[in-house]
Amino acid sequence: MATKNVQLPELGEGVTEGELVKWLVKVGDKISPDQPVAEMMTDKATVEVPSPFAGVVKEISKKEGDVVEVGATMLVLETDASAGASAPAATAAKPEAPKPAAVAAQPAAMAASAPAPAAARTSGGAELYPPVADARVLATPATRRLARESGVDLNQVRGTGVAGRVTRDDVMGSLGAGAVSAGTPSYAGGGASALQAPSISRPGYQSPAGALDERVPLKGIRKKIAENMQMAKHIVPHFTLMDEANVTALVAMRSELKSVGEKHGVKITYLPFVMKALIATIREFPMFNASIDDAAQEIVYKKYFNLGFAADTPNGLLVPVIKNADQKTIIQLSREIGDLAKRARDGKLALDEMKGATVTVTNIGSVGGQYATPIINHPEVAIMGMYKIQEKPVIKRDASGAMSLDAIQTMNFTITADHRLIDGAVAANFLKAFITRIENPGVLMLDMI
Amino acid sequence: MAQNFDVVVVGAGPGGYVCAIRSAQMGLKTAIVEREYMGGVCLNVGCIPSKALITAGHFLHKMEHNAPEMGLTLPGKVKVDMKQLQTWKKSVCDRMAGGVEQLLKGNTVTILRGEASFKSATEITVKSKTGTESVTAKNFVIATGSRPIEIPGFAFDEKNVLSSTGGLALDEKIESAVVIGGGYIGLEIGSMLSNFGTKVTVVEANKGLLVGLADAECVQVVARKLKKNGVDVMLEAKAKGWKKSGKGVEVTVEVAGKEQTLKADKVLVTVGRKPNSDQANLKGIGLAIDEKGFVKVNAERRTNFANIFAIGDIACQPMLAHKASHEGVMVAEIIAGKKRAYEVKTVPSVIFVDPEIAAAGMTEEEAKAAGYTDLKIGKFPFAANGRAVSLMETDGFVKIIADAKTHIVLGVHIVGPEASNLISEAALAVEMGARLEDLALTIHPHPTLGETMMEAAEATLGHAIHIIQKPLGGARAGAAQRPHA
Numbered sequence: 001m002a003t004k005n006v007q008l009p010e011l012g013e014g015v016t017e018g019e020l021v022k023w024l025v026k027v028g029d030k031i032s033p034d035q036p037v038a039e040m041m042t043d044k045a046t047v048e049v050p051s052p053f054a055g056v057v058k059e060i061s062k063k064e065g066d067v068v069e070v071g072a073t074m075l076v077l078e079t080d081a082s083a084g085a086s087a088p089a090a091t092a093a094k095p096e097a098p099k100p101a102a103v104a105a106q107p108a109a110m111a112a113s114a115p116a117p118a119a120a121r122t123s124g125g126a127e128l129y130p131p132v133a134d135a136r137v138l139a140t141p142a143t144r145r146l147a148r149e150s151g152v153d154l155n156q157v158r159g160t161g162v163a164g165r166v167t168r169d170d171v172m173g174s175l176g177a178g179a180v181s182a183g184t185p186s187y188a189g190g191g192a193s194a195l196q197a198p199s200i201s202r203p204g205y206q207s208p209a210g211a212l213d214e215r216v217p218l219k220g221i222r223k224k225i226a227e228n229m230q231m232a233k234h235i236v237p238h239f240t241l242m243d244e245a246n247v248t249a250l251v252a253m254r255s256e257l258k259s260v261g262e263k264h265g266v267k268i269t270y271l272p273f274v275m276k277a278l279i280a281t282i283r284e285f286p287m288f289n290a291s292i293d294d295a296a297q298e299i300v301y302k303k304y305f306n307l308g309f310a311a312d313t314p315n316g317l318l319v320p321v322i323k324n325a326d327q328k329t330i331i332q333l334s335r336e337i338g339d340l341a342k343r344a345r346d347g348k349l350a351l352d353e354m355k356g357a358t359v360t361v362t363n364i365g366s367v368g369g370q371y372a373t374p375i376i377n378h379p380e381v382a383i384m385g386m387y388k389i390q391e392k393p394v395i396k397r398d399a400s401g402a403m404s405l406d407a408i409q410t411m412n413f414t415i416t417a418d419h420r421l422i423d424g425a426v427a428a429n430f431l432k433a434f435i436t437r438i439e440n441p442g443v444l445m446l447d448m449i
Numbered sequence: 450m451a452q453n454f455d456v457v458v459v460g461a462g463p464g465g466y467v468c469a470i471r472s473a474q475m476g477l478k479t480a481i482v483e484r485e486y487m488g489g490v491c492l493n494v495g496c497i498p499s500k501a502l503i504t505a506g507h508f509l510h511k512m513e514h515n516a517p518e519m520g521l522t523l524p525g526k527v528k529v530d531m532k533q534l535q536t537w538k539k540s541v542c543d544r545m546a547g548g549v550e551q552l553l554k555g556n557t558v559t560i561l562r563g564e565a566s567f568k569s570a571t572e573i574t575v576k577s578k579t580g581t582e583s584v585t586a587k588n589f590v591i592a593t594g595s596r597p598i599e600i601p602g603f604a605f606d607e608k609n610v611l612s613s614t615g616g617l618a619l620d621e622k623i624e625s626a627v628v629i630g631g632g633y634i635g636l637e638i639g640s641m642l643s644n645f646g647t648k649v650t651v652v653e654a655n656k657g658l659l660v661g662l663a664d665a666e667c668v669q670v671v672a673r674k675l676k677k678n679g680v681d682v683m684l685e686a687k688a689k690g691w692k693k694s695g696k697g698v699e700v701t702v703e704v705a706g707k708e709q710t711l712k713a714d715k716v717l718v719t720v721g722r723k724p725n726s727d728q729a730n731l732k733g734i735g736l737a738i739d740e741k742g743f744v745k746v747n748a749e750r751r752t753n754f755a756n757i758f759a760i761g762d763i764a765c766q767p768m769l770a771h772k773a774s775h776e777g778v779m780v781a782e783i784i785a786g787k788k789r790a791y792e793v794k795t796v797p798s799v800i801f802v803d804p805e806i807a808a809a810g811m812t813e814e815e816a817k818a819a820g821y822t823d824l825k826i827g828k829f830p831f832a833a834n835g836r837a838v839s840l841m842e843t844d845g846f847v848k849i850i851a852d853a854k855t856h857i858v859l860g861v862h863i864v865g866p867e868a869s870n871l872i873s874e875a876a877l878a879v880e881m882g883a884r885l886e887d888l889a890l891t892i893h894p895h896p897t898l899g900e901t902m903m904e905a906a907e908a909t910l911g912h913a914i915h916i917i918q919k920p921l922g923g924a925r926a927g928a929a930q931r932p933h934a
């Protein structure tokens with residue numbers, strides 16, 4: 001009998017590790033190729049990790065809750081000898097360098113049979129992240145070590161010291177560790193927040209004596225949500241502006257288009273119209289599609305529109321992203337929203353589908369609530385909220401000044417913005433411009449691509 | 450039953466033993482395999498014995514040349530007992546190697562004596578006189594070093610044709626020697642032999658000595674001293690072969706297309722070293738090795754097997770003990786789970802010729818290649834330093850290369866007395882990104898050789914105290930700031 005190590009495969013661009021949420025197999029289980037063996041949580045998605053080989057689970061190398069690096073051995077399979085011989089060990093190779101301690105093949109088993117090494121192999125030592133500091137980077141050896149240990153790429157840090165020297169504070173700033181005490185997180189272009197968990201106090205909770213309670217680990221997506229929310233609230237000074245829009249025309253237009261959509265097999269909701277109106281408004285107010293690079297002390301204006309939309313799933317809040325939403329039609333947007341939302345609920349989203357949003361919309365109103373004060377998805381600087389449609393009476397005056405009651409459809413909108421970048425009056429003008437568009441959906445045609 | 454470890458280090462040289470000690474310090478179950486000497490080439494047939502002999506030769510030279518001027522005369526000529534010299538040299542080596550063994554044991558590192566051979570990425574065999582045992586480990590560190598390069602026609606027999614090992618083991622005076630290779634090993638051993646009265650002829654294929662190993666101006670100082678001490682240097686000369694001639698050898702050398710023969714007692718071949726990557730079945734398990742014979746590694750010194758690391762001479766240039774030790778510590782910590790990478794700015798180099806040469810950081814050419822277009826270069830001569838004069842060792846200088854815009858010290862090149870001991874300050878300056886002012890404004894104690902560093906920094910800024918900056922520099926904005934020719 002031979003053994004094979006099942007290693008954590010690549011989980012997505014730039015993802016180097018994941019948290020083991022749940023084992024789907026146990027020691028002694030017979031498994032077939034491509035059978036999922038574990039649920040891994042990375043960044044925001046939970047993914048199932050398949051085994052590339054068939055075999056019987058001999059050993060489980062990681063515990064639930066462990067953080068596992070890409071390429072690290074997750075479990076050891078006992079495969080029968082012929083299968084072992086036909087499948088070269090090199091197929092298990094992963095380009096990423098696994099964590100050394102986890103890499104080790106099972107020495108006893110190795111000695112017994114395996115002719116070829118089962119340890120992970122690369123073409124000559126994997127590339128490192130962060131890359132080694134360039135010869136021109138000015139940083140002391142101690143600062144270089146701090147950067148390496150913190151995962152900060154010194155080549156990307158702008159030194160604030162004499163002659164561009166990268167100081168200890170510069171490294172800590174890039175890390176975001178000092179976020180609470182006026183630290184300087186940096187914006188990593190295109191990706192999700194580059195920040196690590198901020199170093200804020202994590203008070204314990206002492207249950208009162210004799211109290212009935214149950215403790216479950218804070219892990220997986222819930223843990224990630226907790227970290228992201230906490231970080232966003234620490235870094236971004238939020239403020240929210242609220243207003244009501246008369247969406248009678250929008251309701252009429254949408255119900256008209258609904259049947260057209262059905263012919264295409266697409267359910268048309270209000271969300272794509274809101275997205276279109278939002279993009280058109282942002283073109284007038286580009287600071288809503290920006291980020292702040294604190295480390296560099298720069299504002300990053302993004303010339304593309306990747307729209308995140310909040311999706312409620314059984315696992316928690318997820319934010320799928322529609323890339324280049326400005327270049328897509330209402331039909332395309334509707335189809336993509338439907339597809340992403342379904343896969344978010346099923347836990348089948350790829351990580352890359354939740355990365356790189358430039359601004360986010362939350363449609364909490366579809367569940368309920370008149371207004372909310374959402375939290376910005378850092379490093380974005382704004383989030384728009386849309387709420388439930390209600391029919392309301394309004395007073396109408398005719399030309400003679402006579403009053404009468406009229407029924408209109410209303411929808412509340414909020415814009416929550418990063419006050420460091422966006423002033424209150426700017427947000428008020430932004431919301432006004434947005435509402436003008438959403439109240440006159442025909443006008444949207446003028447901005448369409 | 451195979452012994453099993455967290456880390457097995459193969460080779461107990463200055464890379465391997467340091468790595469093993471740090472691994473044990475990190476709480477890892479560690480073993481080290483050594484087939485020959487504790488401390489490796491460095492402690493036994495390299496750095497340490499050569500320094501012992503060079504010190505003795507230098508001492509002798511001073512007794513003969515400097516002592517009389519100081520009023521110290523001996524009744525006759527100093528008698529050299531080569532056998533006692535070797536005994537003393539061996540005691541120095543044994544003491545250091547014994548210290549290594551004590552340190553390994555004290556840190557509970559298991560010492561396995563024998564020849565290691567890889568069976569797989571997780572198992573080696575260790576073959577010794579008493580038998581062969583199997584050893585498994587989660588991680589291996591290959592630190593098996595390098596050995597002298599042989600050139601065609603000059604197979605080492607250590608009787609007539611000596612490698613550096615044989616050159617350091619001579620227990621009787623030889624009248625003459627041909628040294629093939631004017632690199633640092635050839636010149637160190639050649640100068641040493643010359644101090645003991647051997648007529649030395651250096652045969653070098655390049656246009657100069659120490660090509661690519663040291664700043665050309667520093668080499669000039671050494672070349673002058675070699676000539677003064679009676680060492681012949683043949684440049685652009687190719688050694689073709691040798692034959693036995695009486696008790697000695699006759700070496701055929703080709704210079705400018707013409708062959709000539711050199712008679713000598715011995716011929717020493719020191720044309721460099723090559724990695725021992727053809728041993729220990731490294732290729733057999735599929736370890737990636739480059740065209741020069743170095744094991745391919747990344748900045749963590751990890752090989753194509755994620756659990757196998759390579760450090761020291763077998764991993765990459767420069768083949769220097771202190772680089773190997775630095776890598777050894779780093780790799781042990783990586784195995785223990787720390788995030789580390791090889792990202793030093795400089796590996797200082799020292800050449801124990803007369804006078805010594807030492808360097809840290811970039812040469813002028815390297816600085817320009819790295820994009821520093823505007824350089825400030827300054828020099829300060831040992832002749833203007835009180836301590837050097839009192840030592841009767843005034844040859845040489847300290848030269849500093851800095852970025853003209855920021856005054857950041859990019860490189861320091863020293864030729865002169867105790868250059869090897871002076872260079873550490875320069876290495877720190879380069880690593881810290883120090884500016885010329887940092888060196889110039891640090892009070893250096895008087896009277897010491899170290900003052901030359903401070904003065905060289907001042908000279909680079911254009912205003913050294915103890916020289917009139919001519920012709921080495923100009924007192925006002927002139928030659929001191931001119932890019933060095």
